[in-house]
Amino acid sequence: MANFLVIQTDFGLQDGAVSAMYGVAYQVEPSLVINDLTHEIEPYNIHDASYRLWQTASYWPAGTVFVSVVDPGVGSTRRSVVAELADGQYIITPDNGTLTYLAKYVGIKAVRQIDQATQRLAGSSASHTFHGRDVYVYNGARLACGKVDFAELGPELPVAELVTFPLEAPxxxxxxxxxxxxxxxxxxxxxxxxxxxxxxxxxxxxxxxxxxxxxxxxxxxxxxxxxxxxxxxxxxxxxxxxxxxxxxxxxxxxxxxxxxxxxxxxxxxxxxxxxxxxxxx
The missing domain is CATH 2.40.30.90 (Bacterial fluorinating enzyme like)
Known part of the structure; x- marks a missing residue:
């Protein structure tokens, strides 16, 4: 793995949410190189989150892990997934359309569903509203530093089953x-x-x-x-x-x-x- 972890959210920086995610990642592996894509996505704007990942991901080395948390369905039945891109980067995100632009313009090689009950930060099972900290960045850090393999994060899903939104062709x-x-x-x-x-x-x-x-x-x-x-x-x-x-x-x-x-x-x-x-x- 590249040991790079890149985080995107709609959390902003006015409270401790992003810092808590950093803390979880560094507890997994203190030597991780963590960067921010942005934390200024408009709240709940899945479209913009999807676009910003496409704008950025291909410029990072193969093996880089992106965690994107724009998650209006947190705590619902929506799936949590990790996708391997055609260029070798990984995206951990809710399966809510965030992968649309990457699927269209970069290509997704494989997808696995993360088991939110077992693949999560120890002691966090009673919390259902901060999967960015408890599920996504925790598993992103483990994947980025090689403490878990892509295949170990969950069962494989057909790429065609990912949730996407329509993109109009020029x-x-x-x-x-x-x-x-x-x-x-x-x-x-x-x-x-x-x-x-x-x-x-x-x-x-x-x-x-x-x-x-x-x-x-x-x-x-x-x-x-x-x-x-x-x-x-x-x-x-x-x-x-x-x-x-x-x-x-x-x-x-x-x-x-x-x-x-x-x-x-x-x-x-x-x-x-x-x-x-x-x-x-």
């Missing part, structure tokens, strides 16, 4: 591209779409070219304007909109020295769609 014609607003670049308010850079290559869109951009919420227009395609934000004046290729090689939409999401009150998910059009050549 579409392209000679004059129109349609996609979804998958996530925001939280700190700076840029919109990250599911439209691949290859769509712009197919169109041979040149830097400096303007495209017509429309954004819809449940089919109702929330934004419409002509926007320049730039290499970076510096290609346009301050407070101007720009289309660009983001770090995941998808089309992004932002404002130079401003927040597109805040300025135009744009959200994320399948309800938020984007349409790009160009004049026929």
């Amino acid at each position: 579409q392209q014609t000679e004059t129109t591209i349609r996609g979804t607003i998958d996530i925001t670049d939280v700190r700076f308010g840029s919109l990250w779409t599911n439209i691949p850079a290859d769509f712009f290559k197919k169109w041979a869109v040149a830097y400096g070219e303007s495209l017509s951009v429309s954004i819809y919420y449940q089919g109702v227009v929330r934004y419409h304007d002509q926007v320049i395609f730039g290499r970076s934000f510096a290609q346009v004046p301050a407070e101007s909109a720009v289309l660009y290729i983001n770090s995941l090689l998808n089309v992004g939409l932002g404002i130079n020295l401003g927040s597109f999401a805040t300025t135009y009150q744009i959200g994320t998910g399948n309800d938020w769609t984007i349409e790009l059009t160009r004049s026929p050549k």
Whole structure:
């Protein structure tokens, strides 16, 4: 194993929950290297948790263990699972849709169901509301340091039985591209779409070219304007909109020295769609 443990939650850092998870992991193995993916996922937002794992996991070495706890169903009959990715990383999480983006864009090699009654922190069996501490990070630490094997964590499940949510595929014609607003670049308010850079290559869109951009919420227009395609934000004046290729090689939409999401009150998910059009050549 890589001895790396990466943790994601919707807990925030205003109380001791995350620190308690760190403590459990270090009790399992003090030499673990623990990193935070984020603890600022919007509460209960499984979609964003799924996206952030996809954004991050493949950049870590094979054997890295991720623990993701965005768990509105804690204490219910939802399953706890550990998934082995095609690239060799592991994800421990509730089976509630968190693995959707990884299943779609990275590939899941195998899945096992964790026995929450037996594979848990000693003395925690009377607690049913903090599986992040008692089940997920405990087993994540054991897996990351090699004190337990993937196969020992529970029986194998068919990958096809994982809970997932629908992802809309981007579409392209000679004059129109349609996609979804998958996530925001939280700190700076840029919109990250599911439209691949290859769509712009197919169109041979040149830097400096303007495209017509429309954004819809449940089919109702929330934004419409002509926007320049730039290499970076510096290609346009301050407070101007720009289309660009983001770090995941998808089309992004932002404002130079401003927040597109805040300025135009744009959200994320399948309800938020984007349409790009160009004049026929």
